[in-house]
Amino acid sequence: MAQEMTTTAKREVVPAEQGEVTRAAVVYRPDTDIYETEDQVVVVADMPGVAPADVDVNLERRVLTIRGNFHRQAHDGYRLVHAEYGEGDYERVFTLSEEIDRDRIEASHKNGVLTLKMPKAESAKTRKITVKAA
Amino acid sequence: MQLTQMGRTGWDPFAEMRQLQADMNRLFDNAGVFPAAQAYPPVNLWIGDSSVVVTAELPGLSAEDVELTIREDTLTISGERRQAEEAEHAGWHRRERPHGVFSRTIGLPFRVDPDQVQAKFDNGVLEVEMQRPEADRPRKIAINGN
Structure with a gap:
């Protein structure tokens, strides 16, 4: 409880795909949590300022790409005097393991947080093995 | 490229x-390798003619989760960032999103009127607009000629 909550500066990245970017925005790597429960793997990514309609989740073979396009809010008549975070797009690429059931991945975006629920394939679920007394 | 006077003095080791x-x-300034810890939440400050806007990145939170307090020329943002219940007993692969209780007080460039504050949340970005009290606003004074 006594520990002060801190964060680190956003990490800028070079977009994963080769070639020129057609948008003049900075691209950040979203802070991401990945955890695994008994029957699914959950990916949670922070993309503040990105509306649900501007989130793009792409799965190509085993490569999962998440992308969020940011629309700058106009602050007409105001000037920025102190800045601790930058505004820009988000992008991050993950490689999925074989045990994810790719047809049942669910994505939701709320309050600037993208959540991906990826169910494990039947064959990959953990099973409890009962031990018989001999 | 640094320009040196090679012709007259020869090679300059300095x-x-x-x-x-x-x-x-430049390598260390970029600090991509060891980003320094910074206060939570990170804020940007905008100044207009008679008002000031503070924006803060608070992804995952909504209006009910955050408390704003204004006292003279300070704004305090406090709240808690929780993680999902199911995550507590899960196996972790990556944990980068900060969570916990936070409270941050931001010094504003002038006194603000606590009755004229507008705050909104937009996709995890908090925006608070505060007005300068009428009496404190700078006034143009006309200079009388003789």
Whole structure:
């Protein structure tokens, strides 16, 4: 409880795909949590300022790409005097393991947080093995 | 490229050393390797003619989760960032999103009127607009000629 909550500066990245970017925005790597429960793997990514309609989740073979396009809010008549975070797009690429059931991945975006629920394939679920007394 | 007077004085070893030093400084300034901890939440401050806007990145939170307090020329943002219940007993692969209780007080450039504050949440970005009290606003004074 006594520990002060801190964060680190956003990490800028070079977009994963080769070639020129057609948008003049900075691209950040979203802070991401990945955890695994008994029957699914959950990916949670922070993309503040990105509306649900501007989130793009792409799965190509085993490569999962998440992308969020940011629309700058106009602050007409105001000037920025102190800045601790930058505004820009988000992008991050993950490689999925074989045990994810790719047809049942669910994505939701709320309050600037993208959540991906990826169910494990039947064959990959953990099973409890009962031990018989001999 | 650093321009040195090669012609008259010959090779200048100090120019190369200065260049090396500049390169090293730039390497550490970028600090991509060891980003320094910063206060939570990170804020941007905008100033207009008679108002000030504070924006803060608070992804995952909504209006009910955050408390704003204004006292003279300070704004305090406090709240808690929780993680999902199911995550507590899960196996973790990556944990980068900060969570916990936070409270941050931001000094504003002038006193603000607590009755004229507008705050909104937009996709995890908090925006608070505060007005300068009428009495404190700068006034143009006409200079009388003779």
